[in-house]
Amino acid sequence: MRALTWHGKHDVRVDTVDDPEIVNPRDAIIKITSTAICGSDLHLYDGYIPTMQKGDILGHEFMGEVVEVGSGSTLKKGQRVVVPFTISCGSCFHCSKHQYSACDNGNPADNQDIAMELYGQPMSALFGYSHMTGGYAGGQAEYVRVPFSDVGPIVIPDGVDDDKVLFLSDILPTGWMAAENADIEPGDTVAVWGCGPVGLFAVQSAFLMGAERVIAIDHFPRRLELARKFGAETINFKESSTYEALMEMTGGIGPDAVIDAVGMEAHGLFVDNVVDQIKASTFLGTDRTHSIRQAIVACRKGGRVSMPAVYGGIVDKFPLGAFMQKGLTLKTGQTHVQHYLPGLLAAVLDDKVDTTFLISHRLPLEQAPEGYKMFHDRQNEVTKIVLKPGMAPQ
Structure with a gap:
């Protein structure tokens, strides 16, 4: 598949990488239909976040169609879902208090040492945001593996445009x-x-x-x-x-x-x-x-x-x-996205919250490096870039 990968400060590239696979029973594979460049991604682009490795797949704001599920997933093939940027198990001490961004089980133990040294406790896991936060591949790609898919993603009703709900993933x-x-x-x-x-x-x-x-x-x-x-x-x-x-x-x-x-x-x-x-x-x-x-x-x-x-x-x-x-x-604190999703989805569907006003540019995934540079250098007119896998070049 094609995916945006990090290679160093101000160096991101769309590469051909291995397709994701089901690793754990609660996993799901999502075919990305929309993904966005976040202001937090610019911290990676500018080289401020430690433990990035060359070839890491970026992106933590995304949604798409379920194409494969593990035996423990509650999702079904063909459903459209928005995926929270935080990776949370749903059953640890913090998740039981709806403090999903403090989940103890999403971040693998071998990635926790740096956060323990800096913060006294390991960070929660995030998509596409360094090995300190789990080393998970992000969603600025054609496909992504979603761990704990029975906890995080929220199913989107048919007929609702991606642009209206994409930002439920984070911002x-x-x-x-x-x-x-x-x-x-x-x-x-x-x-x-x-x-x-x-x-x-x-x-x-x-x-x-x-x-x-x-x-x-x-x-x-x-x-x-x-x-x-x-x-x-x-x-x-x-x-x-x-x-x-x-x-x-x-x-x-x-x-x-x-x-x-x-x-x-x-x-x-x-x-x-x-x-x-x-x-x-x-x-x-x-x-x-x-x-x-x-x-x-x-x-x-x-x-x-x-x-x-x-x-x-x-x-x-x-x-x-x-x-x-x-x-x-x-x-x-990082956002407890899963806690807010049901209420905010309802608010969006009832037109109580406007989201689409923010989108200034839509680009194909292949032009993601150009999008990063635009967002970094032209922040007055570039308010939000949505990347679309399979979209024709602009």
């Missing part, structure tokens, strides 16, 4: 959980750093959860325009001081809740961010944490901080004093 539940972690109360003002896919879904979700005002912060005009379409007020941090603007907009109090949807590759020529970029380029650090620092400082006293954004290592210049003195709370 829609991630944006929803980000808003949920902000503990939004009716009448709240919520500030969202980053108007990428997760940030835009967090904006939508915050309004649905009762926020009175949502303030979206970014510097890409097109993404700020999309946020305004959902009713958000906006701050372009290249044109205004974010902190001063937020204080003015909230009468000097600050937002009730803040959401960092930017993560480890924050943009902007700020002193702390420039220092972080130098450290990252010289291998003295991994994360550019300007956005979470700014969110903590801007949040009102007694407020809530939600951090869906990806961070990978140990950071400095963290405003721990402000965090403690202001009495803030922080919730974060």
Whole structure:
């Protein structure tokens, strides 16, 4: 089959690789009909995530048709399914608490040492996202093996277009959980750093959860325009001081809740961010944490901080004093996708949540390397790229 493979920093290629096979009874093989490039994939593209190996198949946002099942799978051939990016067993201590992204059994034991050293506990398994997270082949391919297929995938009704449900695999539940972690109360003002896919879904979700005002912060005009379409007020941090603007907009109090949807590759020529970029380029650090620092400082006293954004290592210049003195709370973590799928699928089918607005480009799988470069270099106009195996070249 054909699949997008990683070969190093800014080097991804579509190669011919072996077809996946059933390994365990609970496996299923999915023929991919749609897969997307995620902002988190750019961390792999930029070489920030350790334990990648040449030839690894990328992709963790995908859906398709069931073509083969193991004896323990509950899926049936011919069903259309969306697959969560987290690989979860459904029966361990964490899965029993619906903390699916903390599953103990998805990540093979021989891949857990690095995460144990970094984080004290092994990470959950993810599709197409390094050997630290299990080394599983991803879905930017013609076919993919799905472990624990009796737990993860959700069956999509006939007649529903891929574009409408594809983002249930990751970014829609991630944006929803980000808003949920902000503990939004009716009448709240919520500030969202980053108007990428997760940030835009967090904006939508915050309004649905009762926020009175949502303030979206970014510097890409097109993404700020999309946020305004959902009713958000906006701050372009290249044109205004974010902190001063937020204080003015909230009468000097600050937002009730803040959401960092930017993560480890924050943009902007700020002193702390420039220092972080130098450290990252010289291998003295991994994360550019300007956005979470700014969110903590801007949040009102007694407020809530939600951090869906990806961070990978140990950071400095963290405003721990402000965090403690202001009495803030922080919730974060990889998304418990399986927990949210039924409710969000219903919301999508009832047209309560819009997803298709995000897609700016559709490309054949064979042009995935071009898609990665476009998404990396042209983030103003490229908001989401969907890859289609078998699609004619553009």
